[in-house]
Every structure is written in structure tokens, then in C-alpha cells.
Amino acid sequence: MTSTDLLALSAARRWDIYGPVHKGLRRAHGAMAARLGSADYAADLRPLLADLRAHLEIAGQHLAHEEDHIHAALAARAPDAVATLQDQHEHHRARFAALQAAIARVEHGAAADRPGLGRVLYLEFSAFVAEDLLHMLHEETTTWPLLCALFSDEELMTIEQAIVASLSPDETIATMRMMLPAMxxxxxxxxxxxxxxGAPPQAYAAVIEHAARPTLPRAEFAELERLGLAA
Structure with a gap:
């Protein structure tokens, strides 16, 4: 897929099933990498490591949702296109296991060892981010154009709506906290x-209060207020 082809799809305003959530993941990956790189590993690490575990949980849920909905739909029309995506996802899961082990070593390591263990954790996470950036690039430049060729916008919207409907309330808030400031x-x-x-008023209000308000700069939230979207 060339840049010209991608521009044509964007100009046609084809339904972008990957773009928004991937923007959120890229932003969240960068923020977490920065925190791990600047952390004082002699200090209390419980908040940082809890946030890292939550971040990895969201990343893992993202893989599962893609497999359950996007990969399942794609396999029905282009079975050969799914194998590479599945291989990349399995590699991510192996990386998640390595990261969980690195987190545990930091948590339980001797104080004198924690700076070194923290550096290993930071590098392990950096490797995951590097791999995931390439994976998301593949999805957006190879898989998305294929989806656009095989599915109508209405069908892509239906796939996305099925993903959204599968999210728990907590997953919805966590995902929106990640996505909204990146968009x-x-x-x-x-x-x-x-x-x-389309959403129940109570669910929409929860997104505004627990995702939009805490994560958006004041000027950007004020724009939502101006548009009548903040209530």
C-alpha cells in the first residue's frame, strides 16, 4: 500500500477502525515509557507498577477485541491475511509474560538491585513498544486498506460497534481516558x-466525568462545553 493509496482512502473518508484507538495506545505507550525511564527505583514504586500492570491489561484486551471481532470477520473473507496478525499478537503475549516477570523482580528485589532491575524493566517495555508501533503500522497501512476493499463502511462500523458493546464499563472508561487526549x-x-x-445518558455522563474531564486540557474541555458535548 503506497502513500498515495492511503491518502485516497483518507480522502474518501473510509471508516478508520484502527486509527483512534491506535493513537491512544501510542500516546499511552510513550507516557509509560517516559515514567519508567525517569523513575526513582529506590522510592515507592507501587503506584508506577500498578499503572504499568493496568496499561498492559488494556493492551492485552485490545489484542483480544481485535481477534474476536476484526480477525474473525477478516478470516471469513481473506483467511490468509490473518496469520501474520495472529503471529504478531502471540509475540506480544510472550512479551507481556516477560514484562510481568520483570515487574515481579523489581517488586521483590533487594533495594541495592532495584536500579538495575528497573533498567531491565524499562528496556523490556521499550522493546514491546517498538514492536507494537510496527504492528500498529502494519495494521493501518496493510490490514486497514484490505478491510476497506473487503467491507463497506457500514460493515466496518458494525464490527467496531460490536467491539464497543463488548467492553465492560471499566474498560470503556479506561479506553476513553487513553483515546480522548490523543485525538x-x-x-x-x-x-x-x-x-x-447513541449511548444511554448515564453512560455518556460517566465518559465525560471520568475520562474527558480528567484527561483533557482546560481549553479543549471548554470547547466540548461550547459544543454542548460536556454534559
Whole structure:
């Protein structure tokens, strides 16, 4: 897929099933890598390691949702296209196991060993991020164009809506906290406009109060207020 082809799909405003959530993951990966790199491993690490575990849980859930919905749909129309994606996901899961072991070593290591153990954890996470960035690039430049060729926008929207419907309330808030600050204003407005129209009022209010308000800069949240999207 060439840049020209991708531009054509974007110009046609084809349904972007990967872009918004991948923006959130990229931003969250970078923030976590920065925290791990600047951490004082002689200090209390419980908040950092708890947040890292939560981050890895979201990343793992993202893989599962893609497999259950996107990969399942793709396999029905282009079975050969799924194998590479599945291999990359299994490699991610092996990396998650290595990261969990590295976290445990930091938690239980002697104080004198923690700086070295922390560096290993940081490098292990950096390796995961590097691999995931390439994986998401593959999905957006190879898999997405294939999906656009095989499925209508309405079908892609139906797949995405099935993913959204499968999320628990806690997953929904965690995902929106990750996505909303990573989106540009047009994307954010479109997402929240559709959500406000289709979601139960209580669920939408929870997204605003627990995801949008805590994560968006004041000026960006004020724009949601101006548009009538903050309530």
C-alpha cells in the first residue's frame, strides 16, 4: 500500500477502525515509557507498577477485541491475511509474560538491585513498544486498506460497534481516558457526538466525568462545553 493509496482512502473518508484507538495506545505507550525511564527505583514504586500492570491489561484486551471481532470477520473473507496478525499478537503475549516477570523482580528485589532491575524493566517495555508501533503500522497501512476493499463502511462500523458493546464499563472508561487526549479536535467531536446520540445518558455522563474531564486540557474541555458535548 503506497502513500498515495492511503491518502485516497483518507480522502474518501473510509471508516478508520484502527486509527483512534491506535493513537491512544501510542500516546499511552510513550507516557509509560517516559515514567519508567525517569523513575526513582529506590522510592515507592507501587503506584508506577500498578499503572504499568493496568496499561498492559488494556493492551492485552485490545489484542483480544481485535481477534474476536476484526480477525474473525477478516478470516471469513481473506483467511490468509490473518496469520501474520495472529503471529504478531502471540509475540506480544510472550512479551507481556516477560514484562510481568520483570515487574515481579523489581517488586521483590533487594533495594541495592532495584536500579538495575528497573533498567531491565524499562528496556523490556521499550522493546514491546517498538514492536507494537510496527504492528500498529502494519495494521493501518496493510490490514486497514484490505478491510476497506473487503467491507463497506457500514460493515466496518458494525464490527467496531460490536467491539464497543463488548467492553465492560471499566474498560470503556479506561479506553476513553487513553483515546480522548490523543485525538485531534475533529475526531474527538465526531466520537463524542455519536456517543451522545447513541449511548444511554448515564453512560455518556460517566465518559465525560471520568475520562474527558480528567484527561483533557482546560481549553479543549471548554470547547466540548461550547459544543454542548460536556454534559
Amino acid at each position: 485531534n479536535p475533529e475526531e474527538r467531536t465526531g466520537l463524542l457526538t455519536g456517543m451522545k446520540a
